[in-house]
Amino acid sequence: MKNLVKNNKEQYDFLFVILVYRNGKDLYDFDTSLRQHLSSYQVVVINSYMDDISNQEIESIANDLKYDFISIQNKGYGYGNNKGIRYAMEKYIYKYLIICNADIIIRSFDISKLPRSNAVIGPKITTLNGKAQNPYWAVKNKPMERMIYYGLLKQSRLRMFIAQGCNKVIRELFLMTRRKANLVSKVYGVHGAFVIFTKDVIEKLYPIYDENIFLYYEEAYLANYLQRKGIKGYYYPLIDVLHKEDGSTKGMDIDQHSLASSSFVYYYETYVLGKDK
Template sequence: MRIPVILLNHNSAIDCRKCVSFLQRQKGVDIEIVVVDNCSSKNDLNELQTLCKEELCTLIENKENHGYNAGNNIGLRYAVKKGYKYALIANPDMEFPEPDYIARVISKMEVDKNIVVCGTDIIDAKGRHQNPLDYVSFWSELFWPIDMIRYKLSGKPLATTLNYTNSRYCPIVSGCCLFVRMSFIKQIGFFDENVFLYCEEPILAHQVKTAGMKLYYMAEAQAVHRHIKFQKGNPYGRMVLLCNSRDYKNKYHSDFNRLQVTLLLISSRLRKWFIKLKL
């Protein structure tokens, strides 16, 4: 079976080259590496063009950056046209040390037709596990100052990662690396492009739940997320973007009632005001 691997690049050509080198070592499955460039700088795009020519990757150049979901949809629509049954979506900073990683996940999805989104064990550079994930509760979103105080005191953000030792159906999987069944992607009309960044995972999870299908966490396969956090651009603008994505998710892709959504919207506006004062 031939599987497309969609890498969404934005000024990350160096990471892309490393990720492609891992993907080229995959065994037991035929892959097509599809690199979607989300309007990178000229220099980064030139490096990407060289990489794709050398490694025989398919390069799709996007002239406008409309966000994470919109960029990945370009790759997914390409996969639909090619008639693919599954697709792997991965960030360029992912590494795949296990040579049968893709083959094993696809084998599981072939057996269980209820699985439309599948994630595996993912560790960061420090060995911390990033899958599977849980929903952020209504109370946690509403009383965000409490979590902020906890973070200041402990230095650790509120954990939403669940037990990673057992394979099972789960609420959410990380968007940095996930497998999708293309028939389901077509059914929901591709990823929701109304968010530019943030909250893509809970939105997709709610779409799966609404469709009566399943997300699955596979503990037996592991990938590495070499993500390095750093601040990009205006921090206030990024936090406002996060709040706006949460507002959209809470209104259109959650089980919250109208009163809860209204209260969360008020809380979100207070958060924006507070962040602006801090910055």
């Protein structure tokens, strides 16, 4: 459902910005779930260009679903999402903007307690094997970040194992105290597969992402950025999504471990060790 305002911009409650690479077929499942739960929305698909064939296929899918489509150079997650957000800001009026993976299926979408301003919100996200992905980081944990950083520098699997295990324990304890009550709770960091921004946050913080981070650990950067700017993060289990995982990286000819390592080292050295902008 769309409405036109005085400046002829279409107005929606929710704008979805979906960055894809090579494969857009997951959009069909996403769209089916979207139509079941929302009425006032628009979707912007941004294709990180690989070749003409995939570009044409993804554009065809977007057109079939009546989504907006733009094709850009493949310069990574931050660059692509910033381009999509800018497009959405210029073309539409909205209440919330959602950065979303294509490989998402919406299972419930209760907005009765959704924060209306100064908020970035992460829903309940579950993978196909039942793993909970939100909150990404329930609390800011400086020792854990330090351990990840030195674990990557020294290529220490033990340090990485301890840091990841620590975060998993904190997440499970957090969820254990809130699961029955289905509580909306403040958190430090939310998972990047489905992130809801209130409009005022987009307008205040744009560009949202650091484009030097090509892929991975954008959640760490975003959590740090939001805290420095006084934006509140929330875990919001009244919205529940299934994340099929790997839809955004499937088929990519990259060294995922090396890319993830360089992303976190850049984040940590730039925003934690004081080489900030």
